[in-house]
Amino acid sequence: MEFLNALCTEKLNNTTCRMLKIKHIVICIAFICSCGVYTFTGADIHPETKTISVAYFQNQASLVQPMLSQKFTNALQDRFIQQTSLNLVQANGDLEFEGYVRDYQIIPINISSNDQANQNRLSIKVFVRFNNQIEPDKSYEQNFNRYADFDSSLNLSDVEEDLMDEIITELIEDIFNKAVVNW
Numbered sequence: 817m818e819f820l821n822a823l824c825t826e827k828l829n830n831t832t833c834r835m836l837k838i839k840h841i842v843i844c845i846a847f848i849c850s851c852g853v854y855t856f857t858g859a860d861i862h863p864e865t866k867t868i869s870v871a872y873f874q875n876q877a878s879l880v881q882p883m884l885s886q887k888f889t890n891a892l893q894d895r896f897i898q899q900t901s902l903n904l905v906q907a908n909g910d911l912e913f914e915g916y917v918r919d920y921q922i923i924p925i926n927i928s929s930n931d932q933a934n935q936n937r938l939s940i941k942v943f944v945r946f947n948n949q950i951e952p953d954k955s956y957e958q959n960f961n962r963y964a965d966f967d968s969s970l971n972l973s974d975v976e977e978d979l980m981d982e983i984i985t986e987l988i989e990d991i992f993n994k995a996v997v998n999w
Contacts, residue, residue, distance in 0.1 A: 859900055859996040861911075862950045868893075868902040869909030873942065877920040881980065884917055888942065888984055895988050900996070911995065912947040918959060922972060925965065936972070938979045939963035942987060946995050956994060962986040 870893045875885045892913060896902055902911065919941035926935040941961040948954040964979040966972075 859992075861900060861902070861996050865910040865948075865950045866903060867905045867909040868896050868900075868911045869905050869907050869913070870896070871907075871912075871914035873915055873917055875917040875920070877917050877941075879920050879922075881920050881976070883977075884920060884940070884980060884984075887980065888917065888987070891984050891988050892991065895992050899992070910949045912949070913944060913991075913995075914947075915942055915944040917941075918943045919961075924968065934968055935965050936968050937963050937965050938972075938976070938983065940980070940983045940987065942991075944991055946991075948995070954995070958994065960987050960990050962990070 870889060873885050873889045873892075875881070893904055896911075897904055902909075917940065919939065921939050923937050923939065924935075925937045939961065940963070941959055943957070943959050945957045946955055962983045964982050966975050966979060
């Protein structure tokens, strides 16, 4: 702004100076306003979107892990609370998530020559229905699947919680990106 003041006093008339200052201010305001839409998480959330609701994800897998539904639901809620400015509501949010745990399984992989599994794979699949009330074209229904491998010499009960947390984190990342990151 000082540059404009110096230029105005030396060479330009008052009308031209006022126009330059107004253009300068308009450009600054446009730049500042455009920055408000971007977040460091990469989320592209419509400015009218204020709330999110996440229904409890029931475990409908044939093998039920008792803590999985609660951990998954809480992790999805936490991700949006921590990474966006949205307010969590019980139901009918501007963004709505519902679904269920579709599958939870441990399967042997990497079989050795004597038909023994060298590794096992813990796999979790969830079905997600995402409803965007503000931008309906961004709504979706989709299965998400992630897994983690572990050495078969390890006892599942010793590694299950850590593996489950790792898989949930990856699933939440996929769901978050599909819902609000348009990369």
